[in-house]
Amino acid sequence: MELWIPITIAAAFLQNLRSALQKHLQGKLGTRGASFVRFGYGFPVAILYVMCLHLGLGFSFPALNWAFAFWAVIGGLAQIFATMLLVHLFSLRNFAVGTAYSKTEPVQAAIFGFVLLGEKLTLGAIGAIIVGVIGVMMISMARMPLSWGNMFRALASRTALIGIASGAVFGISAVAYRSASLSLDGPNSIMQAAVTLACVTTFQTAFMLVWMFWKDKREIVEVLRSWRSSSLVGLAGVVGSAGWFTAMTLQQVAYVRALGQIELVFTFMASYFLFHERVTRMEVAGCLLIVCGILGLLFS
Template identity: 60%
Template sequence: MELWIPITIAAAFCQNLRTALQKHLKGRLGTTGATFIRFGYGVPFAALYVAFLHFGLGHPLPDPTATMLVAGALGGLAQILATFLLIHLFSFRNFAVGTAYSKTEPIQAALFGFLVLGEQVSLTAAVCILIGISGVIVITLARVPMTLSAVRSSLIGRPALIGLTSAALFGASAVAYRTASLSLDGTSVAMQAAFALVYATSFQTIAMAAWMAVREPDQLRASLRAWRSAVWVGIAGVAGSAGWFTAMTLQNVAYVRALAQIELVFTFLASWLFFKEVIAKSEILGCVLIVLAVVGIVLLG
């Protein structure tokens, strides 16, 4: 099995855990505060990861490049907006279905990867991605009455548009992060990913803290007061991000983000076990399609 596959699955699990923790804190912090803690509380742990790689394992530190600075900043801004929109979706649908709206990301990541990096996707992988997206659509429509107006509202209503925009921004940020990591030379893949992660997360923290200090100081103070809970979001977020950065340094973004759809299965488990949400049969069918797509990418892609 190629190394990027278990790394991606582990990252998906950590991301699901982080999202669940953010949902729990959203009621106390609001959308902006819940978005900020994902980055602000992750910086120290990202820095510790780089220090461990350098001082503990002997990986040399790379020299920053202009490409990393620009791509990392653009990716950071795109991820901030995408995370904000994803958390905002919790106001419209339940936890599992709200996350499902953002899962058109693999198609959009494939498009951005082709336009920016010239990356190609095999026909088999493209079919698997479409199967996975079909599973997402099944999940999205699972709790919608099968009337024309209801289906239209679900597919083109405000929540759907927010989810699609979030997915586009996540796809763009993934390609930007891969660009930033690949621009670093003279070190290991792990350090390339970790170094780019520290820069991007630090940029995000500074940008959000400055904006919140001016526009939403109450949210910033609330985020600081909630440090006992928020620190776990930071740990889970950095663990997931380290996995994403490493996997996307090793492999085409579209493949990584397609395999990452396994997160939705973790989402349903979290919804069922922790949030006590009832899972419909059609949502289970959607999960099965996603799992088939993931297996196809791993074995055939």
């Protein structure tokens, strides 16, 4: 088994854990505050990770450059706004459906990867990704009668558009992060990914602090008061991001993000056991289609 596969599965699990914690925090902190804790409480861990690789394992620092700075800023800003869209989505639909809407990202990441990086996909991989997206479409209209009209209405709804927009911006951030990490041309992929993560999360923290100070200083106070639960979001987020960054340095973005759809399995478990939300048969069927898409992608 190639190394990027278990790394991606672990990152997907941690991402789901982070999202579940953010859903819990959203009622207390609001969309912006619940989004900020991912970065604000995560960047010290990212810096510590880099130092452990450097001092503990002897990995040397890669040389930073302007191309890295450009892609890191693009990816960092895109991830901030994608996270805010996703957190807002949790207030509109249940946890499982809210997450599922954003899972159109692999197709969008494939398009962005093709346009921006010139990456190629096999016909088998394209077919597997389409199967996964059909699963997402089934989940989106699981609570209404099955028809073409209802499908278009479900996909054109405000909730669906926010979810698809979230997936699109996450796709842009993923491609930008891969570009940033590869532009370092460092000693090894692990150190490149770690330095990218540390730089991006530090920038995101500074950007959102300025934004929150400008918009509403009380949000900063609430974030500090909720440090116990918020720090868990930051820890899960930064460790998961370390996995994503490493996997996307080892493999094309579209493949990593498509395998990352296994997060939906963890999402449905969290929705049922943690939030006690009802899951329909069509939602389960859509989830199974997504898993089939993942397996098809791997075998392709």
